[in-house]
Amino acid sequence: MKNTLALAAALALAALSTDAIAGQPFVRAEAGSSDIEVNYGRGFRDTESDTAVTVGGGYWFTPNIGVEGHVGTLYTEYLGRGYDLDLVTAGAGLVAKKNFGPDNTGFFIGARAGLARMTVQLREDDFDIEEDESSTKPYYGVNLGYDFSRRWGLSLNFDRRTAEMDGFDIDVDTVTFAGEFRFN
Structure with a gap:
């Protein structure tokens, strides 16, 4: 028990170190292609x-x-008579990367993993959601890119998301190009 408390205290102190406090908030936009496979x-x-x-x-x-x-959209199909079918995602997770240039710039490789909620929506008139079904599963991805400075960079990303809804298994692989801006 004492070892567990000592480990917890050490982790808490590490989280409050100057590196952790001096972090950087960021925003990212990604656009690309998604390949969806549906099995029933x-x-x-x-x-x-x-x-x-x-x-x-x-x-x-x-x-x-x-x-x-x-948050984003992975698939949209117009069904006719004012109806659209959408596959949307929202998720949260951990990210990691390793830069190969000076001062955390230059080429980098990275990875991400977390939980994503995928929702299939039937929409009418672009805003009214008639029906929806959701599934929350782990997601993961890898990327490579170039940080032009400590504040911004570009990357090529591959991500995998899965869902199970009413007997349907859905696998979505995305390849996107992203821009990331870091504050601070």
Whole structure:
């Protein structure tokens, strides 16, 4: 018990270190392509592709570790008679990256993981949601990019999200190009 308390105290002090306090909030916008695979039982399988657009933000506690949140659309299909079918996502997780240049600039590689809630929505007249179904599952991704300065950079990202809704298994792979602006 004493060892657990000592470890908890050490972690709390580390979280309050000057590096953790001197972090950077950030905003990010991503646009690219999503590949959606839908399976139902053993007999039905369909694939689609569409444009993916997400926006997000978070906080870099250190130049290498942070937290993020995102919201966006992964798929939209016009069904006719004023109805649209949308697949939207909202999530939160951890991010990590390693820069290879001086002062946390230059080329970098990164990873992210967390929980994402995907929602299938049937909309009428662009705003009225008639029906929706949601699923919350882990997501993960990797990226590589270039930080032009400590304040902004560009990246190429791959993310994987999954969902299970009413017997349907949905897998969404996105490849996006992103811009990130960091404050401070």
